[in-house]
Amino acid sequence: MSANLSASFYLISGILFILALRGLSSPETSRQGNYFGIAGMVISIIVTFLSVGNFGPGFIYVLIFLLIGGTIGAIIAFRIPMTAMPELVAGFHSLVGLAAVFVAISAFLKPEAFNLGVVGNIKLASLIEMSLGAAIGAITFSGSIIAFLKLRGIMSGAPITFKGQHIINLILGLTIILLIYYLCVSQSANSFWTIVLISFLVGVLLIIPIGGADMPVVISMLNSYSGWAAAGIGFTLENTALIITGALVGSSGAILSYIMCKGMNRSFFNVILGGWGATDQTNGSVVKEQKPVKSGNADDAAFLMKNASSVIIVPGYGMAVAQAQHALREMVDALKKNGVKVSYAIHPVAGRMPGHMNVLLAEANVPYDEVFELEEINNDFANCDVAYVIGANDVTNPVAKSDPQSPIYGMPVLDVEKSKSVLFVKRSLSPGYAGIDNDLFYRDNTLMLFADAKKMTEEIVKSL
Amino acid sequence: MEIDPFIFRLSIFILSIFVGYYVVWSVTPSLHTPLMSVTNAISSVIIVGAIIAALAGASENIFETSNIFGFLAIILAAVNIFGGFLVTQRMLQMYKKKKK
Numbered sequence: 179m180s181a182n183l184s185a186s187f188y189l190i191s192g193i194l195f196i197l198a199l200r201g202l203s204s205p206e207t208s209r210q211g212n213y214f215g216i217a218g219m220v221i222s223i224i225v226t227f228l229s230v231g232n233f234g235p236g237f238i239y240v241l242i243f244l245l246i247g248g249t250i251g252a253i254i255a256f257r258i259p260m261t262a263m264p265e266l267v268a269g270f271h272s273l274v275g276l277a278a279v280f281v282a283i284s285a286f287l288k289p290e291a292f293n294l295g296v297v298g299n300i301k302l303a304s305l306i307e308m309s310l311g312a313a314i315g316a317i318t319f320s321g322s323i324i325a326f327l328k329l330r331g332i333m334s335g336a337p338i339t340f341k342g343q344h345i346i347n348l349i350l351g352l353t354i355i356l357l358i359y360y361l362c363v364s365q366s367a368n369s370f371w372t373i374v375l376i377s378f379l380v381g382v383l384l385i386i387p388i389g390g391a392d393m394p395v396v397i398s399m400l401n402s403y404s405g406w407a408a409a410g411i412g413f414t415l416e417n418t419a420l421i422i423t424g425a426l427v428g429s430s431g432a433i434l435s436y437i438m439c440k441g442m443n444r445s446f447f448n449v450i451l452g453g454w455g456a457t458d459q460t461n462g463s464v465v466k467e468q469k470p471v472k473s474g475n476a477d478d479a480a481f482l483m484k485n486a487s488s489v490i491i492v493p494g495y496g497m498a499v500a501q502a503q504h505a506l507r508e509m510v511d512a513l514k515k516n517g518v519k520v521s522y523a524i525h526p527v528a529g530r531m532p533g534h535m536n537v538l539l540a541e542a543n544v545p546y547d548e549v550f551e552l553e554e555i556n557n558d559f560a561n562c563d564v565a566y567v568i569g570a571n572d573v574t575n576p577v578a579k580s581d582p583q584s585p586i587y588g589m590p591v592l593d594v595e596k597s598k599s600v601l602f603v604k605r606s607l608s609p610g611y612a613g614i615d616n617d618l619f620y621r622d623n624t625l626m627l628f629a630d631a632k633k634m635t636e637e638i639v640k641s642l
Numbered sequence: 643m644e645i646d647p648f649i650f651r652l653s654i655f656i657l658s659i660f661v662g663y664y665v666v667w668s669v670t671p672s673l674h675t676p677l678m679s680v681t682n683a684i685s686s687v688i689i690v691g692a693i694i695a696a697l698a699g700a701s702e703n704i705f706e707t708s709n710i711f712g713f714l715a716i717i718l719a720a721v722n723i724f725g726g727f728l729v730t731q732r733m734l735q736m737y738k739k740k741k742k
Contacts, residue, residue, distance in 0.1 A: 188690075191687065192658070195684045195687070196658075196661055196662075196665060198680055198684060199662070199665045199666060199669065199677070199680070199681070200665050200668070202669045202670070202673045202676060202677050202680070203668045203669055203670060204670060205670070205672070205673065205734070205737040205739075208673060208676065208734045208737070209731070209734045209735070211680075212680060212727060212730050212731055212734060215680055215683060215684055215727060215730075216727050218684070218687075219683070219684065219686075219687060219723055219727070222687050222689075222690055223689060223690070223693070226689075226690045226693045226694065227693065230693065230694060230697045232697045234704075235704055236696060236697045236704040236709070237697065239696070239704065239713060240693055240696050240697065240713070240716060243696075243713050243716045243717050243720065244689075244716055244720045245720075246717055246720070247716060247717040247718065247719065247720025247721045247723075247724070248720045248721070248723070248724040249724075250717075250720075250721050250724075250725075251720060251721040251722060251723065251724030251725030251726070251728070252724045252725065252728055254721070254725045254729075255724065255725045255726075255728035255729040255732060256728065256732070258729060260733070260736075263675055263679075263729075263733075266679075266725075266729065267675075267678050267679055267682060270679070270682045270721075270722050270725060270726060271682065273686075273718040273719070273721055273722045274682065274685050274686055274688065274718075274719070274722055276715075276718055277686070277688050277689070277692060277715040277718040277719045277722075278688055280692070280695075280711040280712070280714050280715035280718070281688060281691035281692055281695055281711070281712070281715050283708075283711045284691075284692075284695035284698070284708040284709075284711040284712050284715070285691070285695065287707055287708040287711070288695070288698050288699065288706070288708035290698075290699075291694060291695065291697075291698030291699060291708070292691075292694060292695075292698075303648055397678065398678070401678055401681060401682070404682070404685050405681070405685055408685045408687070408688050409655060411688055411691050412651075412655075413648075413651060413655070414691075415690065415691050415694065416647070416651065417690055417691070418651075418654060419687050419690065420687055420688060420690060420691070421651055421654055421655050421658065422654060422655075422658045423684050423685055423687050424655075424658075424685065425655050425656075425658030425659045425661075425662055426658060426661070426662040426665070426666075426681070426684070427662075427681040427682075427684065427685045428659065428662070429659050429662035429663050429666060430662055430666040430677065430681050431678075431681070433663065433666045433667060434666075434674060434677070434678070437671075437674075524671075524672075526671065531674075531675060531678065532671070532674035532675060532677075532678065533671060533672060533673060533674030533675035533676070533677070533678075534675055536671075536672035536673070536674075536675065537675045537676070537733055537736070540672075540733070540736040540737045540738070541736050543736075543738065545738055545739055545740035546672055546737045546738070546739065547739055547740050548740065549672060551671050551672075
């Protein structure tokens, strides 16, 4: 296949990928969008086979490895529970990163196969592109592995910080740049390998100081990195499909990181340079005076909600941990039978990744037109009879609006306290990830339901 | 003076960032998780590079070091392509409208 023809097909793939993302603007068009994405991928792979034009024994091996990987991927995709999506996405990011590293290594070892010159005399631009691709890929890989371990709970979600951390990162970053310069001057294989090794280290160091609650930002950020790594390789291979995709994914991840940071009212650098948990622990433990709290049981909750005309459900990460989404749907069904109007309010940073709660509710067969974002629903709390907070905490804390001293001051929160009564399902009065007390617990219109989210919801269903 | 082809690729890259910017802002927040899984799947188009690497000079010895890295990258990217698209499909199938 001629180079011009294959380049045109790669362009078509790139456009199909754009359409795949465009489809996600509404759930109705999203499935079609996914097919566009698959079509783009199939075109890219077939065109690559045709343009390499080598159908010898190597081709058979390529197909075999493709099938092995594909089978593993398919099995994972069908088996994974929806609550584990954040880990899965982090794991997948690490694979993209490592694949980028491997392709860059291969291009460095055999540049003639990629039209980049010969060993010891690789084109300057290609050297920069492949070493950047390898470095970002390596950071994506090791960073995603740490994120995966933290999300899976294999590694503690607490931020790991030590003195001089940022200076070390800075020095390592500068070293990578210097080594890339040296690589361009000398074509030295050793400096290429050192770049890859240091980048693996940087990925680890970059993610360990970030706490569990900041994971939505981390995952989005790694998503962005995996895109830039792909783009770097795309420049090396002079491949339009890869360049377009890399740019799309890179900006997508960056936008998601921005949305997540905004949802927490924090700057991107503030998140990267260490978590809330690390800096604000002293603040949290000071407020330990005993304040009166009203607590109730499932029957009280059932009574309140049955007699309400409208109920807003506020789910959070705790709902995912307790796997309470199905019980919750049953409760809502029972309420609807009683003529209660029910809707769901989702905070942008609820859960461990962007859109996490929406997927869990969709899994429990909650229609997506009953689920609303913060801006859409926040005014409705004032007219609502009962707010049922399940597994959320910091995102409902009225302190964010009233107390400029609070570390979460300015963060957009759901105006839960404005509803006539608040049912707050929680195991204890312990503070949330921000390490601060939730003022909502002590309000007159709040009834605390001390129990596991799933158990409590099931009990309410029984007494309804 | 002739324009370096690199400039053309850079133009595509930068324009794609803009396209990505506007397209991603129009994605509904409730689909942000599928957005991440599908971007994951499409970034695995890096498999193109992996295939070239695996088949490079394959007539003499198909398991030179550079080929092996290519084969490894193919497995990784394939896990991602199949896993990414299928899990996205699985999620999107769950989004339903209210029964009328």
